[in-house]
Amino acid sequence: MRPGVALRLALAGNRTDTVRVVLTALSAALASLAGLAALTVLAIPTPPGGRGSNNSEQYTNALLREPGLRGGTAVALLLLAVPVLALAGQCVRLGAPARDRRLAGFRLAGATPGQVTGLVAVEAGLASLLGTLAGLGTYLVGRVLLHRPDARGLLPLPTDVLPSPPVIAAVVLGLPVLAGLVGVVLLRRVTATPLGVVRRTRRERAPRPWAGLLILAGPTAFGLLAPINRWYADRAQDPPALLEPALMAGGALAALVGVVVGTGWLSYTAGRLLHRWGRGAAVLLAARRLTADPWAGSRTLAALLAAVIVGAGAAGLRASMIADMAANRATGQGLAGGEDFYLNTMDLVDRAAQLAVALAAGGLVVALVEGIVARRRTYAALVASGVPRSVIGRSVGWQALAPAVPAIVLALASGLLLIWGVAGRPRTYGAHSFQVCTGDAVRCADPSVLRTVWVPEVVVTPELPWAQLAWVGAGALVAVLVTVGVGLLFLRMSTAVEELRTG
Structure with missing residues (x-):
């Protein structure tokens, strides 16, 4: 198949396919901006010198000046790319039934599985490449527009540095390659056999609660950090450089995968409970749908x-930081840079999490609308047989909220336990004494005028951040409710009787 033919076939489709390409490109653009911003922070050069003298003093923000804080800033920026990439994965499946039939038609017309796979990769990869x-263009233009030094010549953003060209190329070209691979994986059944679009002989088993093991593995990995560091400290050795990042990344990934996979079991269990104890047509319709497709x-x-x-x-980390500050005040110590700086840094992390929830809500809208459009013939048949649209709307709400509420609670517990295994332990600040002098330098040179202050031992245990956890959970639940409301707007047009003739 010639490249021109492959490109023309990959871009063929209806308005839904055009919307999918636009949303995929938009998601790729947002993800590339987050990645380039994080790489720019990491590209800030560190001047030579000892501790405290190697700060990059050309910036107004301490998060950019101090080398030890740039890694966390970059991680916070990269976290924004996670829901964006998930949104891109959801956009790839937009209009899936019609596209599945089109790809299956290519297979029936004589196209090989490799050719159809190439079409899928070209479609997803090209849309992501445009994004x-x-x-990249937005990043370069914004870099020029936001380069505004103040009266002292200090910069609010790192607009004076640029990641290396190979790193930029890795982001710009790596995301389209990743999008193409995701598209191929999601459509592997269609590219393998066109008959999979018509019927599926394999019945999927009900989900099992084995994902709980992954959820437990996450806090366990974080909890091993302190014992491992003590083990090396007792032997006057330094732990391997990659050990701590590997445990943290592996633990976070295990917890995330466990929660996501466990949502399938929660959906199936919620469907069974609603089917057993639920009353009303809306609840029973949602129950059947949840058990039929729990994933x-x-x-x-x-x-x-x-x-x-x-x-x-972030809520657990803030609670730990507040406990440390209270202990420092009790022992007469202080944090470098002041407490406000560290609390303001946590405010930035909270804002990043809130923005991630908003971006994830966009993915929920895409998925819910896609589900309604994909089942429009079924919904139209229900309406034609006398089922009120209000009943179908309530069933959509039950179907969205029944797995979402326990999944959000599980995600809150998992995220807190990840940090709590390290930062939630009681701290013991040993008793110590120090000497103070209230006179000038000449007077304080006489040891007889020095006064000894004794600080007793202090034990501090961070408090559970119930209020902040409640706000995070409430924000996620509101995002789900808003998504359901937006999806119901598409329900009326998708339940018209004319949809019964839709192919």
């Missing part, structure tokens, strides 16, 4: 649950 190029909750809620885990972890 990453737009993101829909995992697919649609993945990005939102990731944002909730981040928000819960």
